[in-house]
Amino acid sequence: MAARPVSGPASRSAGADDPRDGPTPAPPLRVRRVLTTRAGGRSASPYDSFNLGDHVGDDPAAVAANRRRLGDGIGLGPDRVAWMHQVHGTDVAVVSSAGGETPTADAMVTDQPRLALAVVVADCVPVLLADPTAGVVAAAHAGRRGAADGVLDRTLAAMAELGAEPGHVEVLLGPAVCGECYEVPAAMRDEVEAALPGSAATTRVGTPGLDLRAGLRQRLAELGVTRVDTDARCTFEDDQLFSHRRAQPTGRFAAVTWWEYARP
Numbered sequence: 001m002a003a004r005p006v007s008g009p010a011s012r013s014a015g016a017d018d019p020r021d022g023p024t025p026a027p028p029l030r031v032r033r034v035l036t037t038r039a040g041g042r043s044a045s046p047y048d049s050f051n052l053g054d055h056v057g058d059d060p061a062a063v064a065a066n067r068r069r070l071g072d073g074i075g076l077g078p079d080r081v082a083w084m085h086q087v088h089g090t091d092v093a094v095v096s097s098a099g100g101e102t103p104t105a106d107a108m109v110t111d112q113p114r115l116a117l118a119v120v121v122a123d124c125v126p127v128l129l130a131d132p133t134a135g136v137v138a139a140a141h142a143g144r145r146g147a148a149d150g151v152l153d154r155t156l157a158a159m160a161e162l163g164a165e166p167g168h169v170e171v172l173l174g175p176a177v178c179g180e181c182y183e184v185p186a187a188m189r190d191e192v193e194a195a196l197p198g199s200a201a202t203t204r205v206g207t208p209g210l211d212l213r214a215g216l217r218q219r220l221a222e223l224g225v226t227r228v229d230t231d232a233r234c235t236f237e238d239d240q241l242f243s244h245r246r247a248q249p250t251g252r253f254a255a256v257t258w259w260e261y262a263r264p
């Protein structure tokens with residue numbers, strides 16, 4: 001057994017003269033992320049089956065059952081999953097609980113442990129962010145409009161308010177329609193490229209397209225965030241995922257993140 005060192009970093013506590021009162025290292029934080037698919041839910045066609053969007057025409061009871069199932073499945077319970085009314089804007093809601101009124105926003109930020117933030121999508125980019133040092137997570141909805149209008153700029157600013165630093169932030173860009181599938185008019189491609197450089201693409205058939213995830217990666221780098229992973233799945237091509245461009249109406253899958261203290 002190692003003897004307790006008699007010298008070391010000064011304790012922050014007032015009782016620092018007691019040699020048993022060393023500074024207690026903060027327990028390490030663990031960031032969790034979950035991406036759902038179409039499988040495992042209660043919704044009927046065309047929302048089959050794990051639709052988590054409550055604004056797409058599905059039976060509200062089925063959506064509620066699916067959301068309960070998600071909360072239970074991730075081990076936090078339905079009362080610890082925060083949802084938002086997404087409107088393709090750039091507003092960020094700072095949340096400290098999952099109860100109460102659902103915020104109208106396209107990103108949520110929290111510094112609370114074991115509080116999951118959920119974003120729902122079907123082609124738009126779900127973005128999960130975390131500063132595991134500060135204990136701050138965020139979930140953002142970055143469609144064409146929100147991505148170009150700076151939803152990630154505002155999300156990172158809100159995270160910074162809670163103590164996060166860009167150099168510590170880790171990002172996952174989730175499944176979305178890819179640049180080879182996302183055809184848009186040339187004028188729209190140019191407009192989005194001007195606002196979000198790097199997003200212009202060419203589709204598989206040679207027409208103007210958008211690769212929002214490429215543009216978002218470039219923007220994140222400009223903001224000092226370089227630890228960016230991409231789940232390269234294309235929603236339009238992968239029928240395990242909902243895609244608004246492939247079928248309408250359709251459901252929404254979710255990207256969810258939270259942080260917790262790691263067990264010793």
Ligand SMILES: [Zn+2]
Binds near residue numbers: 177182234236
């Ligand atoms: Zn694709």
